[in-house]
Amino acid sequence: MKTAITLIVCFILTISNQLIGQDLNNQIDLSAKIPVDKNVKIGKLSNGITYYIRNNEKPKDKLELRLVVNAGSILEDEDQLGLAHFMEHMNFNGTTHFKKNELVDYLQSIGVKFGADLNAYTSFDETVYILPIPSDDPEKLDKGFQIIEDWAHNALLDHEEIDKERGVVLEEYRLGKGADERMLQNYLPKVLYGSKYASRLPIGTKEILENFDYKSLERFYKDWYRPDLMAIIAVGDVDTNTLEQKIKSHFEQIPAAVNPRQRETFSVPNHKETLIAIESDKEAPFSRVQVLFKDEGNIQNKVTLADYKAMMTKSLFTQMINNRLDELRNSENPPFVYGASYHGKTWAKTKAAYQSFAMTSETGQIEGLKTLLEENERVRQYGFYEGEFNRAKANILARLEKAEKDKDKTPSNRIVGEYIRNFLNKEPIPGIAWEYNFNKANLPSITLTDVNNIINNYLKTENRVIVITGPEKEGITKVTKAEVEALLKTMQDLKLEPYDDKELANSLISELPTPGSVTNTTSNETLGTTQLILSNGAKVTYKKTDFKNDEILFKAFSYGGTSLYSNEDYLSTAHANRALTEAGVNNFDKITLNKMLSGKIVSVNPSIGTYSENFSGSASPQNLEELLQLTHLYFTALNKDEKAFNSFINKQKAILANVLANPQYYFQNEMGKFLNADNPRYVGFPSPDDLDKANYDLAYQKYNERFADAGDFNFYFVGNIDENKLIEYCSKYLANLPTKNKKEHYKIPDYRPLTGKHTKIVEKGEDPKSSVRIIYQGGTTYDESEAQAFKSLAEILSIKLIEKLREEESGVYGVGAQGRIQKIPYGWYNLSIGFPCGPENVEKLKKDAINEVESIIQNGPTDKDLAKIKEAQILKRKQQLKENNYWINLLKNADFYDKDISNVFNYEARINALTKVQIQDVAKKYLTGDYILCIHNPEK
Incomplete structure (x- = not known):
């Protein structure tokens, strides 16, 4: 083995204090046991x-x-x-x-x-x-x-x-x-x-x-x-x-069991024939297909380094087959909305299977199943190729490296799961440092042949099960067992074309305008933030933190959004806007772009909201430049691709074709239409006809209009930031973006949501299931302290509703209240109570819920309940202050809502100052009047 690899192996030996025995040829002793993380x-x-x-x-x-x-x-x-x-x-x-x-x-x-x-x-x-x-x-x-x-x-x-x-x-x-x-x-x-x-x-x-x-x-x-x-x-x-x-x-004092009952382990018997299950239901919202190739033997514990290396090989296979399936779902006429394959546990603890599944259109189940079978067969016939193999290795190492860098910043609630699985299933727990270094040292020795050979262990006619589920409705012919059997027969002698893996470009950006500059820098020592003013007028606010070693979060906004569209333009583009980024950027389609970013931890997502155009994203510190490059390209070089748009629309049609057959979705849609009856911009669940009318040309035009002025944007970065690099990249990729040197604002709509006393009853579904929604809402003048009291009121009300409706009445499984007072686009309050229950209990439980509201109005909360929500809020904020996600939202929202956040560190004092009288006052002010009642009942 080459000297560099030997050095890496020696390094692994040092950090693990045990682990890898080597023979005379410096090869890893794969019979050695996987170590246990020394931290546990x-x-x-x-x-x-x-x-x-x-x-x-x-x-x-x-x-x-x-x-x-x-x-x-x-x-x-x-x-x-x-x-x-x-x-x-x-x-x-x-x-x-x-x-x-x-x-x-x-x-x-x-x-x-x-x-x-x-x-x-x-x-x-x-x-x-x-x-x-x-x-x-x-x-x-x-x-x-x-x-x-x-x-x-x-x-x-x-x-x-x-x-x-x-x-x-x-x-x-x-x-x-x-x-x-x-x-x-x-x-x-x-x-x-x-x-x-x-x-x-x-x-x-x-x-x-x-x-x-x-x-x-x-x-x-x-x-x-x-x-x-x-x-x-x-x-x-x-x-x-x-x-x-x-x-x-x-x-220790709990007595050991005497003559305990045997804890059996239950197996799943093998079967020679292919079992086919085809099920339909008139309330099924989605169509799915699945094929399982169950292992002949039971799951074996992973004990040795050879076992672990086999898991690595399997991971490479899984990533490559899913990359291919993802390409198919992004084709112009996708065979499925989503598809994936993996080898893992079934419902049974003892039995694993190679499983391929897909969500399809209501008429596309056979085509979806055919595609899954064909792609598995294509791998069997030709294997994978060097380019996709290397990209899979790069992606696996990048994810492990990120986790390893943040090993000391991993939340406890993400660690405990490994130990649960170790106890129950003997899953190895060597620790992320060992896993990263073992992968880094041993991925190079896994060959393409090793991965290609896996498929032969998976694809068998014994222990095979095919499951097809979907809607039962007029005009849809149900798939038959004979059709499935005929399809399986064609696979036996099918000769496929090999996969085509195209060559990739070397860089995301081919031509870059002359860099701009930073014209002003100010710091806020209290918040630990720095603000840059760029030469095109854009503002950049960043906060360097040590909460994560390998994370930078990114957001941006500019006022305007779809509020500046006419009603006609809004309705024409509402269902097209989410399709825009499916086309990719700079003449790289989405598939090619994903391949080019292999081995990099970076994502950027532009969007157009109601009152602003936005960016969100994240990156590892070493991929900060790619994050800024992508942002630059989404401003200047979004592709226009009819095929990508058609792919999106076709998938949306497949997803939404039967969603309203589900009683809960139907209720949501009917309630939305009822609450927004006079809203000229309400769209709800789109029909196939609505999707056909989506105007891609206009949506693309509007996108370019909304992102034509970068000087009107506020950019935010929080995380492990190299400040010199950030300034360099902001100059190189943001400051040179086009600007119109003017500030826009959103347009406040004339429409206001429904208020007053109203009742909407929806009857849908055969199961004895009901849902109740009680809504208090209306206009107000925003006040920050009142908004906090109103939110706290909802939390107290949730406690009382659980005590009454669940614990005392045993009438619900879950119940809660949510309340907020918003500032943008206008002052508005909303408090909603919701719970599912039996139809026979709707009236009683509704009255119980209203009585809990009235009790707070009349008497205010108890000292005990107020103390509970204060403690929960303070504990949550203590944790949030050490999270990048909290800080980036805080900084962005401070500008978006024009709020002073200088008192962020006084939160505990402000919460402790909250009184019962304040809670009672907001209850009296906002919950004394009429409410909107929406009830979902089964069909009579």
Whole structure:
């Protein structure tokens, strides 16, 4: 092996303190084991509980706790269908130290929101509890561990609480009903042929949820919530010794299971024939096709370096096949809206498959399936090519390098998932530094032949399943099994043309105007920002941060947007605007552009909004120049390509053709039309005819008009910025953009949304599902402190609605309120309450919701509820102040809304100063009057 490679291998040896044995020829010993990241400590208590602990300071003063139970719905007995999931619910409804609803109440008091922060999920093979808590208070820290200890073995399972929770779980069951669920029930037995998985969907059955015996739930808890099936994961801003001590003190005393029930692992039997499932439903909004080539054997643990290298080879294959599919979806007449292939787990823990799937038009299912089969076959016949192979390697290394550079800035909630998968599925956890360096050292030794050979292991006629789902409606001929079988037969002797991989240009920009200059620089020491005035009049504001090592975020805006279009021009271009960037820039189409950017972490997206034209984007610091180059080209050299436009329109038609068959989408559309009945610019869900009328020529003309004056733009950059380079690139790519030396503003519309007392009832769908929306809205004069009080009012109202409608009435699964007062284009307030429920409960729950509003109007909030939302807001802001995304939005919005942000660091004091009287006052002012009521019911 060459000396350079040997040096890289030696470097890997040094940083990993173990790892790679070498033979006499300096080759890597692929039989060596994949190491475990030295940053995580893994231990096991005497009772069998496994624990993972790691100190991680991102974000500061926060700890992510997880209780992982290696048990899910697959372990349910026949009288327990749905009880693995029900048990998850019951852990929030009474434990030894937190009776009834005290748990949620306590966590809200320390700023942890139910649903948004505190949560859990149940699947076929596992149950995972999610608990983020503040870590800067010893009492809160100890209570966090007490909570997960209670979940592990202290659930009370009070009979009264069980019966109350039946209603909540049945509402969740109700939410899942619909076309997709009905079709799933029919095709899952073929995908999971002959296995127990096909009859163990975690939500269970209505009959058992309504009628199960308390002892059935108690038996599930006793059988499966036991130490040898549990892991405690603690990652966050706490030293590992403290974390380990907390785990031992809370969990060591849990007794080990005596004569435990065997935790079986369930397999999926093989089958010789191809199983075909063709399902349709009159409420199905989308058409999909999928082909699975299931592995003959069960999933094997990845243990050695050879296993890891095989995973790398598979990743290269996956990226290349998906790049080809992406090219097809961007063709003028795409065979599908979206398509992808990968090798991975099926619904079953033990069985993996090579899976290709696509979303198609309502009449394009056979064509979509044919394309997937053909592209797989094309790879089998000809393999991939050197150019796409090298681009895939570059992309993989670029992503890993970015992650490695930010390894010390990775949020804890993104780390815990790896440890969950390690416990449940033995997924390797060598750490990102090892993964990056191992890939860097070993990707060169993976050959194109290695990757091309993979397809022969995937494509087989045994264990093959084809699933086709879509709408059932007049005029659409359903695909038949005979058609699918005939298609499969043609694949046997099909001879295809090889893939054509065209040569690429060397640079994005061929000719660049003379650079401009920076004419003025000012700094704001309080905010840590710098503003540049460019020679064409454009303003650039940037903030250098250390929140991420490998991230720069970008935004820009100029006032105007579509508000400056006539009504006629707006309606003609509304459905064409999003297609504009599909054409690419500087004579590079979208496909070519993506290839040219291989190995680079950069994206730029221009858009035209209602009141401004905008840019958003991001880049690694080393790709900052490409970010500015793309921005320059989107100003000056957007392509005009009828084929790209047609591709976009055809995909939109495919997506939207049946979307209104879905009752929920239909309700949204009808509600939108009702609320905007007098709005001359309302478009809603476009019909095929609307899409055909989209005026590409006019949209392209308007785009060039809106981006013709860069001097009217404000640009923002936040992240790990090299200031000298940014100034250089701004001069080179922004300051020389054309300017008209004038300032535009948006046009304030004459139209105002619907106000007053109105009711809209929509009847659609066969399932017994209803939705309720209660809307208070109207004009006002914007005041920043009042806007904050109004937002806080909505958060308090959400707490009360959950307590009343979910916990007390057991009538909903989810409910909430959102409120805001806007400044642009005119002062306007809106508070919306929304929840799904059973049709029989609509009137009662609507009254309950209104009563909660009236209670705040009459009495104001309680001290306790006000304290809860204050704590949550303060905790959230502390975290946001260390995030690039927060800062770039803050800087941009300060200019867009003409707001003073000099007091950004006084936020906590301002929130603490918020009073019950202020909340009650905004409730009286804005919620005393009429409201708009929209109800969705099933068809009678």
